[in-house]
Amino acid sequence: MNYIWKEWKESIRSKGLWLSLGIIIIVSLLMLSRSSDFSLDQGFYLLLINLFEGLIYFVPILCLFLGAFSIFQEKEQKTLVMLVTRQESTLSFLGKKSLAIQLVLLAPTFVWFFIYLIPLKMNFVVDLRHYFLFLVALLGFILVFTQIGVFIGSISTSRMQIAGIAVVVWFYFFFLHDFILLSVLPTITHDNVQLFSVAYFLNPIQAVRMFLESGLGLYSFGNMSRLLESFMWLSPSVFFGMNLVFWIGVTFAFAVLLHRKEGS
Amino acid sequence: MKKILSLLFLFVLFIGPCRPGATENLQSMIDEASDGATIQLENKTYEGNIVIEKPIHLIGKDDTTIKGDGTGNVISVRAEGVTLENIAVENSSMDRNSSEEYAAVKVYTNGNTLRKLSIKDSFHGIYLSKAHHNTIDQVQVQGSGDEEIAGQGNGLHIYYSNQNTLTNNEIEGTRDGMFFDYADGNIVLNNKMTKTRYGLHYMYSNENEFKNNIFTFNTGGAAVMHSNGLTLENNQFIFNYGHRSFGLLLLSANDNQIENNTFYMNQRGLYIDQATRNTIRDNHIYQNQIGIELWASSTDQIFTQNTISDNTIPAVTLGGTGNNAWSKDAIGNDWGRSFPILDLDQNRIGDHSAIYQSSLYELIEDQELTYLFLKSPAISIYEKMNELLNKSKIMFEDEHPLVSHPKKQGVLWIVVLLVLGVVVMMKMKFFPSKT
Secondary structure (H helix, E strand, O other): OHHHHHHHHHHHHOHHHHHHHHHHHHHHHHHHHHHOOOOHHHHHHHHHHHHHHHHHHHHHHHHHHHHHHHHHHHHHOOHHHHHHHHOOOHHHHHHHHHHHHHHHHHHHHHHHHHHOHHHHHHHOOOOHHHHHHHHHHHHHHHHHHHHHHHHHHHHOOOHHHHHHHHHHHHHHHHHHHHHHHHHHHHHOOOOOHHHHHHHHHHOHHHHHHHHHHHHOOOOOOOOOOHHHHHHOOOOHHHHHHHHHHHHHHHHHHHHHHOOOOOOO | OHHHHHHHHHHHHHHOOOOOOOHHHHHHHHHHOOOOOEEEOOOOEEEOOEEEOOOOEEEOOOOOEEEOOOOOOOEEEOOOOOEEEEEEEEOOOOOOOOOOOOEEEEEOOOOOEEEEEEEEOOOEEEEEEOOOOOEEEOOEEEOOOOOOHHHOOOOEEEEOOOOOEEEOOEEEOOOEEEEEEOOOOOEEEOOEEEOOOEEEEEEOOOOOEEEOOEEEOOOEEEEEEOOEOOEEEOOEEEOOOOOOOEEEEEEOOEOOEEEOOEEEOOOEEEEEEOOEOOEEEOOEEEOOOEEEEEEOOOEOOEEEOOEEEOOOEEEEEEOOOOOOEOOEOOEOOEOOOOOOOOOOOOOOEOOOOEEEEEOHHHHHHHOHHHHHHOOOOHHHHHHHHHHHOOOOEEEEEEOOOEOOOOOOOOHHHHHHHHHHHHHHHHHHHHOOOOO
8 A cells, every 4th residue: 555655646746647647638538529520329439449549559658658667766766775675575566566556557547537428428329338348448458568667667777778678669569569460471371370369469459459349349250251260269358368467477577587676 | 687788798799899919900900991091009019910901001109019920021011002100010030941031021012101110029120022112211120139140131121122212211230231132223311220231232233322321330331232323422331340341342333323422430441343334423431441442353433532531541452453543534532641742733633643552452362361450550661661672562543633621620629738738837837846
């Protein structure tokens, strides 16, 4: 609880959280204005999809920076050394710190999207179950990238290093991962498509997108070819869940294993 | 006295007013009615199935339902000039092994009016079988939704039926919203089709008019196959979004006029294969993953005055290069901001061609999984990389592209920017950053 309270106080004094929340609020309001031209029943889904497509451009990089700098601040202010030497192991410190960062980031986002329901209700017919699904997708997305950010903060020794690694990670998931898969696409056959599917859904952006679009009933998998059937060998929600568990687990484990205490 | 009462009782029992609720009674009410009579139904559930063999008006109230016994058509119309109005119809046979395809209302005759019907739990909603000059208005058909395609019928099934008018109907969750099979000269206005396989499906049906309809959340918005001379105007094809979905498919469809429609957020806005001489004019094709997918087997299409913008791929030509025109009478299309066009003489027509090159065509042709990547930002890098390696091919060349109008900024933009400015100023003043 102390960690959460400390994180909250530090976050509201710094610009990062406000900037991130501010951008999310602005983008969601702009998307609302764009979608309000459409009819009551279509507009809601158009808004959710457009909003999600808008948010995935900058939410990952913001989460990476917020997660990383929050850890690095402990190094800079030498509070990390005090915490770890006196009472905490690295594992316990990173666990509590991760929980605190995630909660501090997720709670205001959740609150904003709760408030956002008011203009939404005024403009569209809102399906609350589908809206909740959208929130799950968005919060899951934030969860993964913030945790990767924690990993970056844990292994970095300078702010420059954080900036560099964060941009590379963002670039990888945003462009490179899919680019590599596109390049090998001509070699994909029915025999190796399941492996390809694993690689495809390893990208949190694709896993979350597929989870959301199929959950909203927009992306149907009816009348699939044999190849596509083999590709979708698990349901999108299972792929999404596994992606979450994998990235959060792996990055946390490596954050503990490769942790560096010093910061310049 | 006893005898008189008993006789009266028997008289009432056998001769008295019909008991609604029994099949034979609704049927007998119909049978006993004279030609042109109006039968006003009560707020209750009548049991079907019924056959109408004379021109009558069957008018229901808000809660009037005719429920079939699940063995055939709930209402069969075999006379001309019948009106069915304000009735819920449900529970037709779903049998697929029968020689007949069943429906909630099956019409075999001409000049009937079906208005304000609400249909559910039936194989087809309304089936016009060799029936002409009928009017179907304000009918709602609710299909079973997620079941296998073959297990569901169509919302409105028009079979060998001509000159019918279908207006203001709403169809959801059926196999096809409206299916036209060998049906010519029908007028279809102001309908909504959602969550079906194809919102509209034309097979071997010519010279039909299709205007002001809305297709949303279907696997395919409208599939026009082997049909010629159609007019599709002012329709909206929105959010037909699934794997290999499309807004409008033209397959072996010729001489159709597709004008002033909106194709928004479909996986493919227009998908054209083996089609010739179609005119695609003044449509708004935007934010689709592929704006126009054009197979080389299609020739002599004319694309003019369309707004084709903000699509991941504006247009892709597959299977070779067909002979299609991207402008007519020196008027091309507006390709949006991604095609910066000079217009020094300010006549709204660009001073040079709009040319689009792409390398994705091979992948799309050969590998269906390519569609999974169309929303990925990696597509742009892939395209650039292949452009540098000279692996791109020209997808279209619009010699007379239209120059985009600058968009008006909404008031909300100004409000948001003001709020942002105030917030930043407040933060700078009241929340100095911690160093």
